[in-house]
Amino acid sequence: MxxxxxxxxxxxxxxxxxxxxxxxxxxxxxxxxxxxxxxxxxxxxxxxxxxxxxxxxxxxxxxxxxxxxxxxxxxxxxxxxxxxxxxxxxxxxxxxxxxxxxxxxxxxxxxxxxxxxxxxDSVCIVFDDIQMDPLLHDVTISGNAVKLTRTEFAILKILMQNPTQVISKSAILDHISIDTPDCTDTSLKIHVSNLRKKLREVNGKEYIEAVWGIGFKLITP
Missing domain, CATH: 3.40.50.2300 (Response regulator)
Structure with a gap:
């Protein structure tokens, strides 16, 4: 929004x-x-x-x-x-x-x-050692490519654009609804879980945390 x-x-x-x-x-x-x-x-x-x-x-x-x-x-x-x-x-x-x-x-x-x-959408976004290119739909961690689904990419993008804020579930769903209309409140948890796993598998670091009852935020290094 x-x-x-x-x-x-x-x-x-x-x-x-x-x-x-x-x-x-x-x-x-x-x-x-x-x-x-x-x-x-x-x-x-x-x-x-x-x-x-x-x-x-x-x-x-x-x-x-x-x-x-x-x-x-x-x-x-x-x-x-x-x-x-x-x-x-x-x-x-x-x-x-x-x-x-x-x-x-x-x-x-x-x-x-x-x-x-x-x-x-034409400017690369950087958080910690994650770099995102919105135009190329490309994400790397310390130069290592991370393959994300369209929904995972959209979720990570809104988190990286607001790196110090807790983003509510409803705000995430509203923001990504145009690109990923299939994402629902129930499936959002699964998408975030898969995203966290893919990022963690690169170097063992956790990048996203759940804020109980509200939504998700990036973990500040």
């Missing part, structure tokens, strides 16, 4: 966005000031941010340079062209002016998340 952070002190707009985007199966977080937004970002990393400019405390213009590695769509009543250009050059990926058509904003969000998925 993709995670979107809405940074906007306008309660009405924020509530409307949260309701619409939640119905589209996005996970939503809210921040009502620039300071609160930076506090949230210090402990979590959403997939995309909707950022208003006229915020109490730190303004959107002050918050934007502090956001690294997350696509930001500016959602603001400011219409000055120079201001838009400066923000796009300064790191925003898009700019939409209030009032806006919700269908247009959803389309822009979809485009950015699609680009993010394409980028993520």
């Amino acid at each position: 993709r995670h979107i952070l809405i940074i906007d002190d306008d309660i009405y707009i924020g509530n409307m966005l949260e309701e619409v985007l939640s119905q589209l199966n996005y996970q939503i977080s809210r921040a009502y000031s620039g300071t609160e937004a930076l506090l949230l970002l210090s402990s979590s990393k959403p997939d995309l941010i909707l950022l208003d400019l006229m915020l109490p405390g730190l303004s959107g213009e002050e918050v934007l340079p502090k956001i690294k590695g997350i696509p930001v769509i500016i959602v603001s009543a400011k219409v000055d062209v120079d201001n838009k250009v400066d923000l796009l050059i300064g790191g925003a990926v898009d700019y939409i002016t209030k009032p806006f058509e919700i269908k247009e904003l959803i389309a822009r969000i979809t485009v950015q998340l699609r680009r993010l998925s394409t980028y993520n």
Whole structure:
């Protein structure tokens, strides 16, 4: 499930966005000031941010340079062209002016998340001595190839993309449902067990642990 952070002190707009985007199966977080937004970002990393400019405390213009590695769509009543250009050059990926058509904003969000998925699938992922190439569907441990099924690969991928987090069973199933629609809550345990065995057989190390009642996480070396 993709995670979107809405940074906007306008309660009405924020509530409307949260309701619409939640119905589209996005996970939503809210921040009502620039300071609160930076506090949230210090402990979590959403997939995309909707950022208003006229915020109490730190303004959107002050918050934007502090956001690294997350696509930001500016959602603001400011219409000055120079201001838009400066923000796009300064790191925003898009700019939409209030009032806006919700269908247009959803389309822009979809485009950015699609680009993010394409980028993520073109970059090798590394955890400890495991290296994964999403494009080649290739996994190695210290250079030794590990042959995984499509479902095992998808499970390992989401764990490696979130190496410090416990990933719930429901989140894993939701994330891999497009690639592996045959995976169910019951079969997930079997897939994870087989994955752990294949990784362990390379050098005897355990890489994945079950967190009782929640899900699974990688074991930090």
